[in-house]
Amino acid sequence: MHDYDAATQALGQAVLDYTLQRLRMEPVPLDGPRTLAELEQACGATITANGLGGLAALELFSTQLAPACISTDHPRYLSFIPCAPTEASTLFDLVVGASALYGGSWLEGAGAVYAENAALRWLADLAAFPEGAGGVFVPGGTVGNLSALVAARHAARTQRVGPAPSRWKVLGSNQAHSSIASACEVMDVDFVTVPFDERGRLTGANVLRTIEAVGVDGVFAVVGTAGTTNFGIIDDLASLAGACQRLGVWFHVDAAYGGAGLAAPTIRERFDGIERADSFIVDPHKWLFAPFDCCALLYRDPQTARAAHTQRAAYLDVLTQAPDWNPADYAIGLTRRARGLPLWFSLATHGTRAYSEAVERTLEVARYAAVQIRQRCDLELLREPDTSVVVFRRVGWTPQHYQLWSERLLRQGFAFVVPTTHDGETVTRFAIVNPRTSEADIDDILDTML
Numbered sequence: 001m002h003d004y005d006a007a008t009q010a011l012g013q014a015v016l017d018y019t020l021q022r023l024r025m026e027p028v029p030l031d032g033p034r035t036l037a038e039l040e041q042a043c044g045a046t047i048t049a050n051g052l053g054g055l056a057a058l059e060l061f062s063t064q065l066a067p068a069c070i071s072t073d074h075p076r077y078l079s080f081i082p083c084a085p086t087e088a089s090t091l092f093d094l095v096v097g098a099s100a101l102y103g104g105s106w107l108e109g110a111g112a113v114y115a116e117n118a119a120l121r122w123l124a125d126l127a128a129f130p131e132g133a134g135g136v137f138v139p140g141g142t143v144g145n146l147s148a149l150v151a152a153r154h155a156a157r158t159q160r161v162g163p164a165p166s167r168w169k170v171l172g173s174n175q176a177h178s179s180i181a182s183a184c185e186v187m188d189v190d191f192v193t194v195p196f197d198e199r200g201r202l203t204g205a206n207v208l209r210t211i212e213a214v215g216v217d218g219v220f221a222v223v224g225t226a227g228t229t230n231f232g233i234i235d236d237l238a239s240l241a242g243a244c245q246r247l248g249v250w251f252h253v254d255a256a257y258g259g260a261g262l263a264a265p266t267i268r269e270r271f272d273g274i275e276r277a278d279s280f281i282v283d284p285h286k287w288l289f290a291p292f293d294c295c296a297l298l299y300r301d302p303q304t305a306r307a308a309h310t311q312r313a314a315y316l317d318v319l320t321q322a323p324d325w326n327p328a329d330y331a332i333g334l335t336r337r338a339r340g341l342p343l344w345f346s347l348a349t350h351g352t353r354a355y356s357e358a359v360e361r362t363l364e365v366a367r368y369a370a371v372q373i374r375q376r377c378d379l380e381l382l383r384e385p386d387t388s389v390v391v392f393r394r395v396g397w398t399p400q401h402y403q404l405w406s407e408r409l410l411r412q413g414f415a416f417v418v419p420t421t422h423d424g425e426t427v428t429r430f431a432i433v434n435p436r437t438s439e440a441d442i443d444d445i446l447d448t449m450l
């Protein structure tokens, strides 16, 4: 299995051919799920004592398994948050896989860590974080938020004089992503929700009002969201930063989806205040054109994070006692893929200006969608978009109408747009993060709602 022989050579060629063909398709097929029974019938037992052989397994993947997965990079995939990696980032993912890189420590992965840190520095600069800022690429926003909150609680515990509070608490809006409540559950701390303002934003004033009601004891972090997943709403980060400063608590910004907007001059000012955060996350696998799985976690002062996260063991002393930058010191997890490298390679290839332009392009299409929705008499825009998420209703439709419409579009291999809810009402939403999504795609989808 470990010899590079003629069969390996043939398999390598086939894998590369498949990859390049997938990248060349324009557009890729949307595809869609099949039932377990259908897959069992089509594939049978795939793992056998003697093996199928690489070419047969690849054939099985390309003819049966891949078509049973929706292509998240299809230009009319507008559900949840799509993923639209650049060609360069996807290709480099292959290189990362082929290079047996260990991304956890400087000793083992200095070159990879150096490059990942350059990509992190670009994000830190976009947020106007100070020179000493730093962090690590983790699998996703969920792990990023959890790691930041663990660092925040560690800092609060260390600074605290006197006995522990009865409960540790995190404050955030009820529009915060489900991963915040999940992180609180994992940490066994309370998540206290703060009412949002008339524009759906969390504000410093509302945080202070909630603190008056529940008390500040045990509160160790306030979470602001820069781009809520359902609506793309950016909280009032500047007033949140002010409130956190007054209270002396950690300010974390969850910009998993919206953070790419930092690179877009037309909306950059909506993020003002992020420069005062103690930590923030951005998922390049969402709106920064990197393949799964990639979340950038940045700390203003990495030393506090390091104190919280460094794992100590005799066999690790050679790493932890060195003064080097070890990515594993800044998040949950020890062994890590150098998952920031596809983003780094693409940034190094294309330069940062191309990124700003690509994010602006998606914003342009989102604004176009908002205008079209406003102009069509059967459609109503729920809210002027802050970012590239557009939420709207089809007047007169019941939840079942939305469901059947959505299923039909997917079945036809035409588009993937699922319903969502707002204040208990079923509506639908476009999340536009793919620069290949065009005005014509928007028109064509809206035409199916007549």
Ligand SMILES: *Cc1c(COP(=O)(O)O)cnc(C)c1O
Binding pocket: 081, 139, 140, 141, 142, 143, 177, 179, 225, 227, 228, 229, 254, 255, 256, 257, 258, 283, 295
């Ligand atoms: C997607 C998202 C997350 C979770 O990120 P994963 O990468 O899916 O774990 C957290 N917060 C926000 C605002 C998100 O949009």
